[in-house]
Amino acid sequence: MSEHESWTDARLLEAVAGGDRRALEVLYARHAPWLVIRLTRRCADPALVDEAVQDTFVAVWRTARTWKGKGEVAAWIWGIGIRRLLDQLRRRPAVPLPAYEQVMVSAEEQVLLGIEYGELGQAMGRLSPELRAVVQATVLDGLTTREAGRLLGIPAGTVKTRMMRAKALLREELV
Amino acid sequence: MSTWHMDDGLAVRYADGELNPTLAASVEAHLLACDRCRSLLAPRVPRSRLDRVWAEVADAVDTPTPGPFEQLLRAIGVHDHTARLLGATHSLRLPWIAASTVALLFAALASGETTRWGLLSYLTLAPILPVAGVAVAFGRDGDPAHEIGLAAPYSMFRLMLMRAAAVLTSSSALALVMGLGLLGDDWTVAAWLLPSLALTSLTLVLSSRFDPRHCGAAVAATWLVVVVATNLREPSLAMFGGAGQAGYLAITFVSGVLLIARRREFS
Numbered sequence: 001m002s003e004h005e006s007w008t009d010a011r012l013l014e015a016v017a018g019g020d021r022r023a024l025e026v027l028y029a030r031h032a033p034w035l036v037i038r039l040t041r042r043c044a045d046p047a048l049v050d051e052a053v054q055d056t057f058v059a060v061w062r063t064a065r066t067w068k069g070k071g072e073v074a075a076w077i078w079g080i081g082i083r084r085l086l087d088q089l090r091r092r093p094a095v096p097l098p099a100y101e102q103v104m105v106s107a108e109e110q111v112l113l114g115i116e117y118g119e120l121g122q123a124m125g126r127l128s129p130e131l132r133a134v135v136q137a138t139v140l141d142g143l144t145t146r147e148a149g150r151l152l153g154i155p156a157g158t159v160k161t162r163m164m165r166a167k168a169l170l171r172e173e174l175v
Numbered sequence: 176m177s178t179w180h181m182d183d184g185l186a187v188r189y190a191d192g193e194l195n196p197t198l199a200a201s202v203e204a205h206l207l208a209c210d211r212c213r214s215l216l217a218p219r220v221p222r223s224r225l226d227r228v229w230a231e232v233a234d235a236v237d238t239p240t241p242g243p244f245e246q247l248l249r250a251i252g253v254h255d256h257t258a259r260l261l262g263a264t265h266s267l268r269l270p271w272i273a274a275s276t277v278a279l280l281f282a283a284l285a286s287g288e289t290t291r292w293g294l295l296s297y298l299t300l301a302p303i304l305p306v307a308g309v310a311v312a313f314g315r316d317g318d319p320a321h322e323i324g325l326a327a328p329y330s331m332f333r334l335m336l337m338r339a340a341a342v343l344t345s346s347s348a349l350a351l352v353m354g355l356g357l358l359g360d361d362w363t364v365a366a367w368l369l370p371s372l373a374l375t376s377l378t379l380v381l382s383s384r385f386d387p388r389h390c391g392a393a394v395a396a397t398w399l400v401v402v403v404a405t406n407l408r409e410p411s412l413a414m415f416g417g418a419g420q421a422g423y424l425a426i427t428f429v430s431g432v433l434l435i436a437r438r439r440e441f442s
Contacts, residue, residue: 009210021236028232032225033217034206037190041199050228057232075207121197132196140200 009073017064028057031074035081042141042151043085052085059084082141086150123173131166134159179205181212190219244268257337264312264338272345275304279350283357298415299402301350302371303395306378308342310391313382332438335379343375366415369423374398376430383440 004012004026015023032053039049059080067076124132137148138159145163149156181189181202188194189202206213241249245262249255282300285293313335350367374394381390405414 021233024232024236025229028229029217029225030210030213032228033220034213036220036224037216038203038206041192046224050224054228054231054235057229058235061232061236072207074213078207124197136196136200140203 010069013060013064013067013073014069016061017067024057024061027060027073031077032057034074035077038078039081039085042082043089048085048088052081052088055084055087056081079142082143082151083147086143086147090150123170126173127166127169131162131169134162135166138163180209181205181215183215186212186215186219190216242268260334261338261341264342271308272349275308275346275349276353278304279353280357283353295402295406297354298367298370299399301354301367302374303398304350305343305346305371306374306391306395306398308346309339309375309378310382310387312338312342313387335382339375339379343371347371366420369420369427370398370415373423373426373430376427376434380430380433380437383434383437 004015004020004022007015007023007026009027009030012023012027016027035053035056036049039052040046043049043052056077060077063080067073124135127135133152134148137143137151138145141148141151143151145159146156149159152159154162185194185202189199194202202212206216241258242262245258248258248261253261278300279297282293282297285296313331347368350371351365354365378387378390378394381394402414
């Protein structure tokens with residue numbers, strides 16, 4: 001055991017930027033498990049998820065110095081991770097995408113916690129799985145229209161129209 | 176920071192994908208900001224899977240990134256191991272090449288000012304550069320991979336020739352470009368080519384007996400002495416005339432034959 005274990009994520013990331021390999025190992029131990037689980041909810045093929053996680057931490061090693069030092073390290077890692085998964089999916093387009101069925105609503109934790117049993121939660125529940133998937137990819141995962149299209153296997157234009165339809169339906173439900 | 180946290184049951188259901196979509200969304204948003212809840216998920220991924228992925232990450236991180244010269248060699252189709260062997264050579268590194276460029280540049284500029292002394296200095300300097308480059312390209316002190324090379328099942332003679340050829344090519348290309356660019360396209364701008372071949376091959380032959388650095392220094396010093404001696408009165412290009420060039424060709428040829436005859440002494 002080394003002193004690294006007690007460091008904050010931000011400090012570890014600074015050390016990684018300075019070429020500290022042990023710091024990368026500790027970051028990996030902290031962040032790989034949830035990343036594996038969350039990516040598995042986007043893509044059911046464990047081999048692709050493993051590749052994406054591997055690419056993510058290699059990218060963390062190489063680009064740690066580009067981290068601005070603001071916000072959560074976990075959010076930064078997630079941003080890399082979901083895009084590496086997209087790269088993997090693009091490289092192997094033959095892999096059929098599992099249904100993107102979990103609904104995600106908003107990036108704000110408090111809002112999310114409030115909506116579960118509230119009106120928005122119910123309204124989201126009434127959306128079709130296709131519309132919910134689009135809301136999830138763009139709003140919660142923070143993907144662009146084009147990236148969301150790649151993840152869901154549909155054209156970017158379809159993502160836009162589905163997002164508009166989802167917004168209209170939610171507005172009807174909530175007003 | 177909120178006071179809401181996952182408990183073990185929730186973590187298990189989330190990891191198994193059993194949460195309803197809205198609750199899963201809440202969990203994921205919370206996870207980004209909460210170290211404690213993230214650590215609840217750690218036991219949900221098999222240790223062996225994490226270790227396997229980490230081994231791959233460590234591999235990728237520990238592999239040294241090849242330098243620009245090595246990448247260039249690979250791009251033009253040189254084998255990876257050959258590119259690595261050549262890339263380890265001091266005189267093929269950027270600082271060395273930059274230093275050679277500056278030296279040649281000054282000599283070339285000098286020849287623009289005064290007519291014959293300047294050209295003479297350029298013609299004198301151009302053959303010395305590959306000699307110096309070859310002298311530090313192998314041997315105990317010059318080669319950072321010397322000890323590894325001794326133990327490797329790879330012919331030292333072949334390695335030496337390969338490096339010498341690469342050094343000769345790069346420094347000749349440099350001198351040629353500089354000469355054509357700054358001195359015009361008179362035949363004299365290429366008159367150093369045979370001398371540099373002769374001096375380099377001479378250095379290689381001597382290296383079979385002595386330290387390559389000493390050989391390089393001795394050959395370069397001899398070259399300088401001869402050049403100075405033939406130019407004591409007035410600048411003359413006698414050493415670069417027809418007879419001289421034939422002599423350099425002969426030296427190169429003889430050295431080549433000796434080199435092949437003595438190739439075992441390099442191992």
